[in-house]
Amino acid sequence: MTKLLFKYLSSRTGSGKTYSLLKVIKPGSRNVIATPRKAVSREIAAMFKDAGFSVKLITGKDGKDDDENSYSNCTKAFRDAIKADDHEIIIVDHSVAMKKISGTENYDLYIDEEPKIEKTVKLKSSLQIVQSILLSLFPDDIISDSHLYYKMTYTREIADLLSTFDDDEAFVPSQKLLELSQFMKSADYEVVIRGSSLKAYKEALKNDPETVKDMKLRFQVVMQPSVLSGYKSVTIMSAGFERSETYFAWHKKVDFVENDEMKPFLRSLPEGQKGLVHILYLSDELDTWADYKRLGYQDFLNRVAMAFDAAFPNTPHIYCVKKAKDEDGNAITPYTWLHDQTGLSQRLDPSAKGINGFQHINVAIHLTPINPATYVYNFKREFFEMQSEDVKMAVSYAAQYQFASRTSYRDYSSTSHVTIIVLDQRSAMALHEMFGEACAGEPEFFDIGLEELQSEKPKAMTV
Known part of the structure; x- marks a missing residue:
């Protein structure tokens, strides 16, 4: 099988990956820029319009x-824009650009930030149509635990089952099932089920249907x-791309090479910003939702908020807490943050x-x-062949790094000290590695007065 060739641009946050596009995109060329957020799309659109490019911005x-x-239909708008072929730059969401659209062979695709390429679809196993589909695909009773994942293949029999509607509601395909069937039908998606789950399901169906x-x-x-x-070329721009989930998932089918044209335009860390980042952690080991629940x-x-106020009185900050469900x-x-009423805090998404x-x-x-759910963690480790630390880096630490980088660390003219507070020591050490020479020494323990947060008694920053 011939591998695809994709380019990537990987560097620290705030190094100008997006702005380097202005240096390499030529007037008269055809380009698609995919972003993760509407606000980002608008910023990039304004940047290219100011530079004199013709821009088509498509947001939901x-x-x-x-x-x-x-x-209301971004895919149709994108398809129409490609067909019209009268803009040098088309800017859309990741989900829109990452579909097969005819006519893109003359367009270079630039993906700003790592895209999401994997999802979980959950179905009720009691639905008769789900049982029928699984029995048609896997009639053999011998399902092995050692066979980690089984591929779901779209067949004529499944097509017939999905077209069957009768008076029994259980036979009406749900939206999730129809969505799953579309993924199964496409050569651009792979759908799998864990072998142990399939085995347990088939054994229950045979021995104890209830x-x-x-x-x-x-x-x-x-x-x-x-x-x-279908694109002329593909470039993915993301901090730490070589340790990302996309890299691990695709590297057997894609030759990833650095975009040497864009790389020279990246900005190095200014001398005045070295040694300004201080990293504090709240616990030696506790890093899961189960721990904090x-x-x-x-x-x-509440304790963190009070300790923070004592150590950093009247200090503006960004923060994130878990969504309550x-x-x-x-x-x-x-969940509430005690500083919400002071006007000093701004809550952001965790990544x-x-x-x-x-x-x-x-x-x-x-x-x-x-932290991903156990089944998601196992899937990434087993199916993508990621080491445990790779999963933590790609999911947990990368998100914390992105969050912490929203600060004055991104401002090249700033010489202010930056303080980052995270939950646990492992996260702090990972951030210390990622921020590199911007750090002002080793991470420190930030004591908020809860003994449960310490396994030993490290030298702590106390209030």
Whole structure:
């Protein structure tokens, strides 16, 4: 199998990866820029318009800040823009650019920030149509635990099953099942189910059918790099790309090479910003939601807020806390941050990828445990062949790094000291590695007065 060739641009946050596009995109060329957020799309559109390029901006309607560039069907708008072929720059969301659209063979694709290429689809195993599909694909009773994942293949029999509608509601395909079938049908996606889950399901169906109604089946859907094969070229711009999930998932099918044309335009860390980043951590080891739920998350947040105020009185900061949900994933009374009423704090998304506008802030407090569910963690480790530390880096530490980088660290003219507070020591050490020469020494323990947070008694920064 011939490998695809994709380019990448990997460097620290704030090094000008996006701005380097202005140096390499030529007038008269055809380009698609894919971004993770509407605000980022608008910023890039303004940048290229100011430089004299013809720009087509396509954003989704959300009922909040829609304008003349907002569309209810972004894919159609993108397809129309490609067909019209009258703009040098087309800017769309990741999800729109990463579809096969005819006519893109003359367009260079630039993906700003790492895209999401994997998702989980959950189905009720008690549905008769789900049972019929699995039995048609896997009639053999011998399902091996050692065969980690089984591929879901779209067949004529499945097509017939999905077209079957009768008076029994159980036979009406759900939206999730229809979505899954579309992924199965496409050569640009791979759908798999864990062997042990399939084995447990089939054994329950055979020996104790009553237990099946309480089971849920999880299917992992992975976008294949072939979905981007219609573009003239592909460049992914992301901090730490060589340790990203996309790299691990695709490297067997893609030759990744650095974009040597863009690389010379990246900015190195100014001398005046070296040694300005201070990293503090709140716990020696506690880094999971289970840990902080057991500890009492709201009480923990209150203690952090009070300790922070004592150590850094009246200090503006960005922060994140976990979204409050019940066991079924429904939103409940949100967790609170004591500084919300002071006007000093600004809550951001836990990854804050691509968000700008906070370069005047010198403190970032990341209080959200970011760990994938066990089944997701195992999937990334087994299917993508990632080491445990690679999964942590790609999921947890990368998000914390993006969040912490929203501060004055991004401002090249700033010589202010930056303080980053994270939950645990391992996260702090990972950030210390990622910020590199910007750091002002080893991470320190920030004592908020909870003995449960310490396994030993390190030298601590106390209030």
